[in-house]
Amino acid sequence: MKIGGFQSLTLSDYPGRVAAIVFTQGCNFRCPFCHNGSLLPLDVPADAMLEEATVLETLKSRQTFLDGVVISGGEPTIQPDLVAFIDSIKQLGLLVKLDTNGTHPDVVRDLLAGRLLDYVAMDIKAPPVKYAQLTGVDTPIERIKETVRLLIAGDTPCEFRTTFVPGLLTTEDLETIRASLPDETTYTVQPFVPGNALDASLRSQKDHSLPNVGMPVSMNGTESTDHIPHHIDWLSGE
Ligand code: SF4
Numbered sequence: 001m002k003i004g005g006f007q008s009l010t011l012s013d014y015p016g017r018v019a020a021i022v023f024t025q026g027c028n029f030r031c032p033f034c035h036n037g038s039l040l041p042l043d044v045p046a047d048a049m050l051e052e053a054t055v056l057e058t059l060k061s062r063q064t065f066l067d068g069v070v071i072s073g074g075e076p077t078i079q080p081d082l083v084a085f086i087d088s089i090k091q092l093g094l095l096v097k098l099d100t101n102g103t104h105p106d107v108v109r110d111l112l113a114g115r116l117l118d119y120v121a122m123d124i125k126a127p128p129v130k131y132a133q134l135t136g137v138d139t140p141i142e143r144i145k146e147t148v149r150l151l152i153a154g155d156t157p158c159e160f161r162t163t164f165v166p167g168l169l170t171t172e173d174l175e176t177i178r179a180s181l182p183d184e185t186t187y188t189v190q191p192f193v194p195g196n197a198l199d200a201s202l203r204s205q206k207d208h209s210l211p212n213v214g215m216p217v218s219m220n221g222t223e224s225t226d227h228i229p230h231h232i233d234w235l236s237g238e
Pocket of ligand 1: 035
């Protein structure tokens with residue numbers, strides 16, 4: 001596993017649970033609003049990452065007061081050994097929440113089939129016609145739709161969420177995404193935090209208020225937690 005960061009405690013990233021966060025290194029998207037520039041490259045030196053064994057040992061030492069672990073990124077599902085890593089966490093008796101951009105339905109399918117996930121949060125970046133613009137890459141939209149279908153069809157608790165970036169998304173875009181999901185699914189709109197956006201032209205954006213669209217709003221912001229390691233505790237620095 002390529003692990004770029006670790007947060008030893010969060011009360012807001014796993015609904016109703018006390019958790020740690022593992023930030024995997026590398027992402028297949030380049031969302032212009034991303035705040036995790038340092039977690040995007042896959043080819044970082046080994047000494048800039050955390051040892052998987054060290055992370056597992058740390059989780060083991062804290063298993064009595066943690067409910068679970070959030071696996072975030074970067075994009076966790078591009079890690080070839082993700083299933084084995086999550087299996088190791090489950091063997092510690094901890095719950096696992098996966099944060100994903102949905103580009104690897106095969107990995108999500110395997111994890112769900114193996115009962116290795118207890119909660120999944122999936123980003124839906126935009127309506128299909130805007131996906132490339134909001135992700136910075138030629139997006140495999142059918143794979144994303146397949147992951148949505150898998151999560152909706154399964155019995156693992158899940159939520160979908162969108163970061164609202166004024167100027168890139170509109171209220172109608174949010175309504176389009178919401179309408180594409182069954183009514184009973186949890187869908188949350190997150191505020192854009194411009195400070196460290198990947199696209200420098202967005203950093204000075206003053207208007208990052210959320211539209212009033214009658215959808216739940218996440219102010220703790222997975223865009224500021226699962227996708228922004230704002231309190232990474234590098235193990236050596238704890
Ligand atoms: S916002 Fe998430 S999916 Fe997008 S580039 Fe950043 S880490 Fe990757």
